[in-house]
Amino acid sequence: MSPVASPRFGNYDRGILRAVPKKKTSHMKKRHRFMAGKGLKDVTALNKCSACGKLKRAHVLCPYCVQSIRQWFGNGFKTEAEVKAQKDAQWDEMNERLQKAGRKPLLKEDVEDLART
Secondary structure (H helix, E strand, O other): OOOOOOOOOHHHHHHHOOOOOOOOOOHHHHHHHHOOOOOOOOOOOEEEOOOOOOEEEOOOOOHHHHHHHHHHHHOOOOOHHHHHHHHHHHHHHHHHHHHHOOOOOOOHHHHHHHHHO
16 A cells, blocks of 8 residues: 655655654653763862861862851850850759759750760
């Protein structure tokens, strides 16, 4: 059985009209095709941080230094000793409130053990 030549397409319809895929392209094959050559690349531009000496990406802030600056801002520009003294004062105040309420005061070691588990 041969296809009938239509006046619209002439003799071209013999090959062109049959040029269709046999099956639908799967999602996985499409993704493989679209993502070809776009995988993760190795980071080669690495430098040492001038402040702390740890390894960091070039032209990017050191994450360790940024974290310490954020903590410093969050503490209100206090030193570590001042922050520790403030936490101890809060701890003592909390234990005093517990004693006034007739409850047993908490020990720091007990709370640290609970935090680890």
